[in-house]
Amino acid sequence: MTVTPMGRAVTVLGADRLELRELPAVEPGPGEAVVDVVYGGICGSDLHYWQRGEVGESVLVDPMVLGHEVVGTVREAAADGSGPPAGTPVAVHPADTCGRCEACLAGRANLCPALRYLGSAARRPHTDGGFADRLLVPGHRLVPVPGGLDLRTAALAEPASVAAHALARAEALTGGVRGRDVLVTGAGPIGLLVVALASIAGARSVTVTDLHDRPLRTAERVGATRVVEAGEDLPAADVAFESSGAAQALAAALRAVRPGGALVQVGQLPGAGVTAPFHLAVGRELVLSGSSRFAGGMGETLATIAAHRDLVEPVVTAEYPADRVQDAMTAARDPAESSKVLLRFAG
Known part of the structure; x- marks a missing residue:
């Protein structure tokens, strides 16, 4: 079952072409809530999608509603009782998976070959997102x-779940971050949430590197014990999370990881032209892993955000009304x- 946007909807038509379109109301079926x-x-x-009309291999062909990080309030509960009652504040899970394949049955639904994610042009017809008045x-x-x-803070549920999944990858591969020195390259929203969650999980230290001063100051507010401008020498780390998607940052992170350590690649790297000192993985017996979106639900992540709201909320730096979407972007x-x-x- 898909998610259907209604009312005003932020619609991308192609590179540098964005509109706030009015979409018709649709009557809910038995298992659907408004x-x-x-x-x-x-x-x-x-x-x-707004700047280039594509994300990696996902190329925009038709108009598509953007957005996969969505929170709101239930206006009409699903008639079959499959969801929360009217009036409940909720986050919308962005993924639709088959639930039957090997990946889904193994608890790795983020790798489902039938996966559809809100606001994605990976398939055609495209999967509309949730930037709309009603869904x-x-x-x-x-x-x-x-x-x-x-x-406002609960709106971080999806990116925080992505960050939590990255920490779960480190846990599965090398025992996690508790009592260890952690490095995070790139202090964008995902990197900042990795910092916060690593701090909550008991990391001994969390070092963050970025090109810009303001995100580094924010990193200090969400749990970083040390910040370093990109290009400067990095301290040794047991676990590194590369969240910038920059080849230079990947190279720096590989050099910083101690023998027997791990690197989790969270940021989306370019499809070509990436060079890094991967030879270090052999002599140091490093464990390298990608981290794609997240598996499972968002309830546990929301509970963590609620328990540590003051630590997490600095990640949100601005909000704009929907009719100022160009300014917001x-x-x-x-x-x-x-x-x-x-x-x-x-709302």
Whole structure:
């Protein structure tokens, strides 16, 4: 069952072509709820579709509603009881998977070959996203927001789940971050959330490197014990999370990881032309892993955000009403000035 946007919807038509379109209301089926969207977080993929009309191999062919980081309030509950009741603040799970393949049955639904993600042009017809006034959503894809957690901070549920999955990869491969020295390259929203979650998980130290001063100052607010400008010498680390997607950062992280350590690649690297000192992985017996989106639900991540709200909320640096989407996108594409930028809908 798909997610259907209704009302005003942020629609990308191609490179540098963005419109706020009015979409018709649709009657919900038995397993569908209606959600009033309150916030949508702008992700790097939204920016790529807006700026270039593509994200990696996913090329925009038809108009598509953007957005996969969405929170709001249930207006009409699913008639079959499959979701939370009306009035419940919720996060919308962005992934639709088959539930039957080997990956899904192994708890790795993020690798499902039938995966559809909100606001993605990976398949055709494209999968519309959630940047709209209202959404028709399968009830089982609604995750209640813990009591006392404001929706502005809860809007970090999806990127925080991505960060949590990266930490889970480190846990599976090398025992995790507790009591260890951690390096995070790239202090964008995902990198900052990795910093916060690593700090919460008991890392001995968390060093962060970035090109810009403002995100480094934000990193200190969310748990970094040391910040380093990109290009300077990095301290040795047991576990590194490369979240910038830059080949230079990957090379620096590989050089910083101690023998027997691990590197988790979270940022999306270019499809060609990446060179890095991978020979170090042999002599140092490094464990290297990618980390793609996240597996499972978002309930545990929302509970963590609620328990550590003061540590996490500095990641959100601005919000704009939906009718100022161009301003919001312009702000979000400037990493020197912004971390997570939110669009605010009528809610």
